[in-house]
Amino acid sequence: MKRRDVILEVSLRLFNEEGEANLTAVDISNELDISPGNLYYHFKGKEEIVGALYEQFEAGIILLLKDTKEAGDTLEEHWLHLYVVLEYIYYYRFFFRNITDLLQKYTAIDNRFRRLIEQQYQSIHTMLNNLLDEGVLAGGDAEIRIDELADNMMLIYTHWFEFQNLRKRQLDQHNFIQSAILQIMTLLAPYMGDLQRQFMKECNALYQRDKQG
Amino acid sequence: MKRRDVILEVSLRLFNEEGEANLTAVDISNELDISPGNLYYHFKGKEEIVGALYEQFEAGIILLLKDTKEAGDTLEEHWLHLYVVLEYIYYYRFFFRNITDLLQKYTAIDNRFRRLIEQQYQSIHTMLNNLLDEGVLAGGDAEIRIDELADNMMLIYTHWFEFQNLRKRQLDQHNFIQSAILQIMTLLAPYMGDLQRQFMKECNALYQRDKQG
DNA sequence: GTCTATATAGGGATAGAC
DNA sequence: GTCTATCCCTATATAGAC
Numbered sequence: 001m002k003r004r005d006v007i008l009e010v011s012l013r014l015f016n017e018e019g020e021a022n023l024t025a026v027d028i029s030n031e032l033d034i035s036p037g038n039l040y041y042h043f044k045g046k047e048e049i050v051g052a053l054y055e056q057f058e059a060g061i062i063l064l065l066k067d068t069k070e071a072g073d074t075l076e077e078h079w080l081h082l083y084v085v086l087e088y089i090y091y092y093r094f095f096f097r098n099i100t101d102l103l104q105k106y107t108a109i110d111n112r113f114r115r116l117i118e119q120q121y122q123s124i125h126t127m128l129n130n131l132l133d134e135g136v137l138a139g140g141d142a143e144i145r146i147d148e149l150a151d152n153m154m155l156i157y158t159h160w161f162e163f164q165n166l167r168k169r170q171l172d173q174h175n176f177i178q179s180a181i182l183q184i185m186t187l188l189a190p191y192m193g194d195l196q197r198q199f200m201k202e203c204n205a206l207y208q209r210d211k212q213g
Numbered sequence: 214m215k216r217r218d219v220i221l222e223v224s225l226r227l228f229n230e231e232g233e234a235n236l237t238a239v240d241i242s243n244e245l246d247i248s249p250g251n252l253y254y255h256f257k258g259k260e261e262i263v264g265a266l267y268e269q270f271e272a273g274i275i276l277l278l279k280d281t282k283e284a285g286d287t288l289e290e291h292w293l294h295l296y297v298v299l300e301y302i303y304y305y306r307f308f309f310r311n312i313t314d315l316l317q318k319y320t321a322i323d324n325r326f327r328r329l330i331e332q333q334y335q336s337i338h339t340m341l342n343n344l345l346d347e348g349v350l351a352g353g354d355a356e357i358r359i360d361e362l363a364d365n366m367m368l369i370y371t372h373w374f375e376f377q378n379l380r381k382r383q384l385d386q387h388n389f390i391q392s393a394i395l396q397i398m399t400l401l402a403p404y405m406g407d408l409q410r411q412f413m414k415e416c417n418a419l420y421q422r423d424k425q426g
Numbered sequence: 427g428t429c430t431a432t433a434t435a436g437g438g439a440t441a442g443a444c
Numbered sequence: 445g446t447c448t449a450t451c452c453c454t455a456t457a458t459a460g461a462c
Binding site for chain 2: 019021022054068075097098100101104114117118121130142145146151153154155156158159160162163165167182183186187189190191
Binding site: 253 | 436438439440441
């Protein structure tokens with residue numbers, strides 16, 4: 001494994017654990033047991049490391065977004081897709097820790113990140129419309145506010161991890177993903193038919209069981 | 214007006230505009246047209262300023278929470294109460310800008326802020342239960358997941374401003390409050406009766422009209 | 427590629443004059 | 445109460461030896 005890749009891997013772990021703003025280039029080189037000068041040989045500084053990690057993150061997310069279009073029309077298929085996206089977000093969760101300051105600090109990432117968010121929003125919007133067309137979701141006598149529903153799903157994507165930390169502190173990957181999915185399912189539950197609601201209950205039962213075990 | 218109060222007022226404005234982490238004690242003294250040494254005479258540093266602002270914030274929010282109990286049982290009354298709380302959050306919005314790092318940095322505030330969040334959560338929980346008991350909200354054939362609904366409302370309280378900045382950048386006070394209320398109302402809409410839904414539509418119409426004007 | 431040593435800059439904080 | 449001057453510390457960044 002190339003040193004460059006090791007640096008990225010260790011930096012990502014440290015960023016996720018402690019927050020990008022709380023780490024200096026020296027901290028990273030200490031954790032790597034190399035000298036600061038050596039670190040500067042590979043990356044000009046923290047900014048370049050964050051930039052390289054963002055390249056990885058963006059490339060992967062864009063692939064996942066393409067998959068959405070082929071994710072199918074049933075709730076089960078979307079459930080799986082949600083799972084994969086949340087897994088990915090968790091892996092790069094430091095980007096979602098203090099987004100406002102992070103984007104203010106790294107202006108090069110700012111525009112690209114926001115564009116990604118818009119794409120994700122559009123993707124959710126399309127998914128909700130598909131589910132409506134297929135009759136998987138239905139308004140009943142209440143009309144569905146697609147825009148606000150999509151907003152709320154995006155809010156969960158971008159801020160659920162930070163919110164959970166605020167309330168119960170650290171969540172491991174599994175609990176993060178399951179609780180986020182449950183939260184999104186609760187959002188959609190009122191518009192589901194009986195079959196879908198039954199499926200959701202089973203998912204939830206699995207989650208509750210895992211939480212105790 | 215005492216200098217001490219002026220310092221707090223100006224600091225709050227700067228924190229809200231630029232973010233607490235992006236300002237130094239010198240920045241604040243520059244804006245005040247006083248010397249850094251003078252600022253240090255009044256407050257030992259940024260930490261004490263943030264602490265004093267938090268005291269103000271907490272005292273006010275606790276008063277508002279007490280009001281909740283007497284907020285009444287109709288949606289209209291709760292709508293007004295929501296409005297006041299959101300107005301207050303907007304006034305001290307820098308606390309909600311990069312919560313994770315802020316609380317990590319100021320450990321003295323950390324526990325108290327989290328306790329406040331829990332109290333707010335309990336207050337929302339109680340409110341939802343009241344609305345259910347009064348029949349203002351009803352599950353119909355779908356059961357209501359109170360815990361997740363309350364979670365989602367808290368998520369909006371704590372992260373809506375940051376989320377809006379992420380998507381559309383700066384919102385003024387009015388648009389922040391109205392969009393947050395619409396978001397919460399959308400959350401509750403599926404469980405509302407026709408009268409409540411009608412009321413919500415009127416609120417929303419007012420908001421849409423304002424947005425254009 | 428990797429190291430040590432060092433230069434530079436900025437923020438935090440205090441002493442002491444006015 | 446307010447100012448100037450100054451010091452310390454930490455983070456960034458580079459030069460040059462190995």
